[in-house]
Amino acid sequence: MKQKPAFIPYAGTQFEPEKMLANSAEYYQFMDHRRTVREFSNRAIPFEVIENIVMTASTAPSGAHKQPWTFVIVSDPEIKNKIRQAAEKEEFESYNGRMSHEWLEDLQPFGTDWHKPFLEVAPYLIVVFRKAYDVLPDGTQRKNYYVQESVGIACGFLLAAIHQAGLVALTHTPSPMNFAKNFATSRKRETFPASTRRLSCGGRNGPGFAAEG
Ligand SMILES: Cc1cc2nc3c(=O)[nH]c(=O)nc-3n(C[C@H](O)[C@H](O)[C@H](O)COP(=O)(O)O)c2cc1C
Numbered sequence: 001m002k003q004k005p006a007f008i009p010y011a012g013t014q015f016e017p018e019k020m021l022a023n024s025a026e027y028y029q030f031m032d033h034r035r036t037v038r039e040f041s042n043r044a045i046p047f048e049v050i051e052n053i054v055m056t057a058s059t060a061p062s063g064a065h066k067q068p069w070t071f072v073i074v075s076d077p078e079i080k081n082k083i084r085q086a087a088e089k090e091e092f093e094s095y096n097g098r099m100s101h102e103w104l105e106d107l108q109p110f111g112t113d114w115h116k117p118f119l120e121v122a123p124y125l126i127v128v129f130r131k132a133y134d135v136l137p138d139g140t141q142r143k144n145y146y147v148q149e150s151v152g153i154a155c156g157f158l159l160a161a162i163h164q165a166g167l168v169a170l171t172h173t174p175s176p177m178n179f180a181k182n183f184a185t186s187r188k189r190e191t192f193p194a195s196t197r198r199l200s201c202g203g204r205n206g207p208g209f210a211a212e213g
Contacts, residue, residue: 030163030164031160031163033163034159034160034163035168036169036170036171037168037169037170038110038112038118038170039118039121040118040121040122040123040168040170041121042121042122042123043123044123045123045124045167047073047075049165049167050073050124050126051073052161052165053126053158053161053162053165053167054071054073054126054158056157056158056160056161057069057071057154057155057157057158057161058071058154059157060150060153060154060156060157061150061153062146062150062153062154063144063145063146063147063149063150064144064145066131066134066144066145066150067150067154068130068131068132068134068144068145068147068150068151069128069129069130069131069150069151069154070128070129070131071126071127071128071129071158072126072127072128072129073124073125073126074124074125074126074127074183075123075124075125077120079183080119080120080125081120082183083119083125083127083179083180083183084116084117084119084120086174086179086180086182086183087116087119087172087174087179088114088115088116088174090174090175090176090177090179091113091114091115091116091174092114094114094174094175095113095114096114116172116174118170119172122170126158127180127183128151128154128155128158129180129181130147130148130150130151131144131147132144132147155171159171
């Protein structure tokens with residue numbers, strides 16, 4: 001017979017309507033101050049802060065609790081330089097022919113172009129991969145569900161946690177992003193302790209999107 005999964009008991013908090021209203025208004029105000037930022041300081045940020053932020057992202061709900069994501073934290077200047085070069089190559093193509101006229105028009109207010117110096121300035125790049133399937137210890141593949149949606153929600157949690165830590169992020173989506181795989185798999189993998197909340201660093205499948213703080 002299949003073993004029953006061990007769940008972490010839910011310890012919810014109930015509020016009176018007034019407190020609910022105050023909390024929701026306060027959180028809305030707080031989140032309304034989040035902004036996408038495209039210029040970064042290179043101020044050193046303790047790795048543990050980034051680790052906590054990624055752990056927060058990993059608390060997100062996911063299809064059948066498969067947690068089909070991998071967050072790769074990059075701080076090595078050499079890898080950041082390679083990511084910048086690869087991203088700028090794709091962005092150059094995009095801004096010079098690949099993007100539609102309408103798309104370029106929509107981007108105009110942001111003043112963006114193919115130059116992405118922040119990829120080397122920001123102390124951390126967090127590359128987010130989605131996992132279409134898990135590989136079991138015996139090598140068989142096990143499908144994940146609602147992967148795109150789950151990873152998107154986890155990225156939302158990630159951005160909220162970055163904001164809560166007083167940091168800033170840019171969701172950067174150079175397209176196509178397949179190049180990200182080369183950098184994520186070429187280095188030692190660090191795997192966080194497994195629990196009912198799983199989180200792993202070190203990617204394999206296709207990238208989802210990247211943010212940096
Ligand atoms: C999925 C996604 C992809 C994005 N890709 C880029 C990008 O490649 N480059 C960029 O400068 N901004 C990118 N952005 C940032 C948006 O332009 C930004 O979120 C939007 O203008 C709203 O601004 P705000 O985040 O400050 O509220 C992206 C945002 C999302 C959610």
